[in-house]
Amino acid sequence: MGHPEKAAEFIADDERMHWHDKALWFVRKKRDVAAHGLDEWEELRRVASEIKTHTISKLDHYLEEFEKNAKEKGLHVHWAKDAQEHNEIVLKLLLSRGAKKLVKSKSMLTEECHLNPFLEKNGIEVVDTDLGERIVQLRKEAPSHIVLPAIHLKKEDVGKTFEKFLKTEKDNCDPTYLTREARKHLREKFLNADASLTGVNFGIAETGGIVVCTNEGNADLGASLPSLHIASMGIEKIIPRLEDLSIFTRLLARSATGQPITSYTSHFHAPVENGEMHIIIVDNGRSNIIGNEDFVQSLNCIRCGACINTCPVYRRSGGHSYGYTIPGPIGSTLGASKDLRTNKTLPFACTLCASCSNVCPVKINLHNQLYKHRQSVVAAGLLDFKKHTALKIATWVMKHPALMDFSGKLARKIVPKLPRSILYSKANIWGKKRELPEFPKNSFKELYKARKK
Amino acid sequence: MSSREYILNNIKKNLPSKSAELPETNIPHTYYKDKNEKFSTSLSSVGGNALWLKDQTVNEFVKENYKNLDVITSTCRAFTANTIDANQPNRPHPLEYVDLAVVDAEFAVAENGAVWVKNSDNRHRALYFLAKQLLIVVKKENIVDTMHEAYERIKFDESGYGTFISGPSKTADIEQSLVIGAHGPTAACVLFV
Numbered sequence: 001m002g003h004p005e006k007a008a009e010f011i012a013d014d015e016r017m018h019w020h021d022k023a024l025w026f027v028r029k030k031r032d033v034a035a036h037g038l039d040e041w042e043e044l045r046r047v048a049s050e051i052k053t054h055t056i057s058k059l060d061h062y063l064e065e066f067e068k069n070a071k072e073k074g075l076h077v078h079w080a081k082d083a084q085e086h087n088e089i090v091l092k093l094l095l096s097r098g099a100k101k102l103v104k105s106k107s108m109l110t111e112e113c114h115l116n117p118f119l120e121k122n123g124i125e126v127v128d129t130d131l132g133e134r135i136v137q138l139r140k141e142a143p144s145h146i147v148l149p150a151i152h153l154k155k156e157d158v159g160k161t162f163e164k165f166l167k168t169e170k171d172n173c174d175p176t177y178l179t180r181e182a183r184k185h186l187r188e189k190f191l192n193a194d195a196s197l198t199g200v201n202f203g204i205a206e207t208g209g210i211v212v213c214t215n216e217g218n219a220d221l222g223a224s225l226p227s228l229h230i231a232s233m234g235i236e237k238i239i240p241r242l243e244d245l246s247i248f249t250r251l252l253a254r255s256a257t258g259q260p261i262t263s264y265t266s267h268f269h270a271p272v273e274n275g276e277m278h279i280i281i282v283d284n285g286r287s288n289i290i291g292n293e294d295f296v297q298s299l300n301c302i303r304c305g306a307c308i309n310t311c312p313v314y315r316r317s318g319g320h321s322y323g324y325t326i327p328g329p330i331g332s333t334l335g336a337s338k339d340l341r342t343n344k345t346l347p348f349a350c351t352l353c354a355s356c357s358n359v360c361p362v363k364i365n366l367h368n369q370l371y372k373h374r375q376s377v378v379a380a381g382l383l384d385f386k387k388h389t390a391l392k393i394a395t396w397v398m399k400h401p402a403l404m405d406f407s408g409k410l411a412r413k414i415v416p417k418l419p420r421s422i423l424y425s426k427a428n429i430w431g432k433k434r435e436l437p438e439f440p441k442n443s444f445k446e447l448y449k450a451r452k453k
Numbered sequence: 454m455s456s457r458e459y460i461l462n463n464i465k466k467n468l469p470s471k472s473a474e475l476p477e478t479n480i481p482h483t484y485y486k487d488k489n490e491k492f493s494t495s496l497s498s499v500g501g502n503a504l505w506l507k508d509q510t511v512n513e514f515v516k517e518n519y520k521n522l523d524v525i526t527s528t529c530r531a532f533t534a535n536t537i538d539a540n541q542p543n544r545p546h547p548l549e550y551v552d553l554a555v556v557d558a559e560f561a562v563a564e565n566g567a568v569w570v571k572n573s574d575n576r577h578r579a580l581y582f583l584a585k586q587l588l589i590v591v592k593k594e595n596i597v598d599t600m601h602e603a604y605e606r607i608k609f610d611e612s613g614y615g616t617f618i619s620g621p622s623k624t625a626d627i628e629q630s631l632v633i634g635a636h637g638p639t640a641a642c643v644l645f646v
């Protein structure tokens with residue numbers, strides 16, 4: 001199923017669709033207030049974009065510098081060329097230390113690698129500790145958003161889920177109550193964990209350490225209790241200098257949720273006492289994107305989710321409709337770069353309104369990328385037959401002005417007289433949930449000519 | 454070929470012919486007329502609170518403001534009325550029962566209500582997250598406007614752990630309703646001395 005089919009399922013519940021739309025727009029508005037509160041906002045975006053572009057253009061150099069400095073600080077560094085190798089490194093680390101219970105904080109990379117099912121198959125208990133991620137994990141769902149994993153759910157849904165798995169009070173869906181119950185449940189998991197795994201927001205080449213940002217404190221709690229801490233990092237998370245964080249920490253949370261900074265911005269440059277810290281550097285297709293100048297900017301992403309919150313298509317179709325680990329504009333371009341055939345509908349899940357590019361804190365040309373991917377879809381012969389034929393006919397008509405004039409005239413005469421049953425028949429996909437405008441008597445061309453006389 | 458070589462080679466093969474320039478980070482930025490006031494409003498907007506100590510010791514302040522707590526511990530030199538020693542256990546797990554942890558921060562950041570916590574005297578970093586409540590002690594003069602000045606004060610030449618803490622732990626994962634107290638402390642007060 002492509003995006004249109006899955007989106008159709010989502011919008012079948014009209015009330016929920018509008019509720020979802022509003023929830024995301026609320027977050028977008030908070031972002032605006034935070035961004036407009038700083039006179040230097042655009043300057044921050046410019047510098048952030050330039051730092052990222054620079055880093056990617058010397059990525060091999062910075063990765064080697066990062067590795068060298070991390071090792072000097074006693075951290076272990078591993079390299080994984082793909083998802084499978086990443087998962088095997090994690091499993092081997094756990095098994096060789098007799099670790100059976102793993103607590104995880106948010107990491108979209110491990111979602112991308114399908115780490116959880118792999119570890120579970122091999123007898124490891126994996127607990128996602130971010131509240132939203134725990135909710136979707138219990139429901140056997142994927143996160144529907146990279147920052148707000150359970151944004152598609154109402155508190156009643158969460159209440160029912162907790163009733164079933166955490167034995168909470170029946171029909172109690174008060175967010176504070178549910179959060180407190182989750183805290184108790186997860187505290188026990190933290191205290192009994194053998195190992196922890198976190199994502200990485202930034203890897204600092206200059207110091208060889210990593211930075212992880214959370215509001216809940218789950219990454220820190222996980223990484224500071226058991227003796228083994230594994231951090232999974234995509235190659236594009238590297239920044240050159242510690243001071244670069246002065247730019248990124250000002251942009252990240254403001255863009256994500258409108259907060260001035262996350263509750264915790266933690267800099268890990270050492271394991272806990274008598275512990276071990278391992279960083280796995282993962283490629284999984286990223287290095288191929290560097291070679292494509294149309295899409296290389298997508299590697300600048302700091303995963304704030306601002307483009308997702310603002311996207312009119314995402315807000316009305318939900319994260320699961322994309323069928324890729326990361327939804328929204330950034331997910332659509334990354335997904336298409338990774339596997340165009342599987343993700344061929346994603347570049348079209350876009351109105352080309354460019355709102356995503358305008359809110360992006362690192363100025364990724366998201367809508368341009370989606371426009372380019374569409375051309376690749378057509379060139380690869382992957383466009384839906386009906387859509388392709390309709391576009392071909394439209395192109396042909398538009399290339400012949402006389403024919404265009406004649407078709408217009410005909411349409412203005414005939415269409416208003418057609419009954420709805422024909423006009424909005426199944427063949428007219430455009431007419432689903434859309435009304436045609438009232439047809440004018442004359443075309444623009446005719447009006448223009450008449451005025452000139 | 455190792456995966457390390459494979460990845461680095463593939464990056465090299467794909468790199469643009471010219472590398473882009475690395476910009477300066479010291480851009481002109483916001484200054485606040487009253488840093489203390491800005492810090493205070495920033496921190497209360499994220500569920501914490503800031504206080505300035507007057508004619509009192511930290512011990513007296515805690516005695517007056519935190520009553521009926523069983524377990525109080527500290528890795529802060531200005532506070533001595535501990536009920537347990539946080540650095541004594543070999544593993545951090547027993548700190549789960551701490552009601553209040555009094556800890557040191559190096560400086561505060563006005564723009565976002567954060568404090569920089571990096572203390573090699575603090576044996577278990579888990580203390581910052583296991584304690585039910587945090588009282589963070591900062592010297593009055595150690596406050597900066599923005600993260601630009603903050604990072605001028607931070608170094609990681611040696612291994613270690615440091616974190617910016619801005620208020621208590623929180624979540625809005627259930628229907629965007631803000632709940633203070635997720636996995637970490639449910640209250641965080643910054644005390645300027």
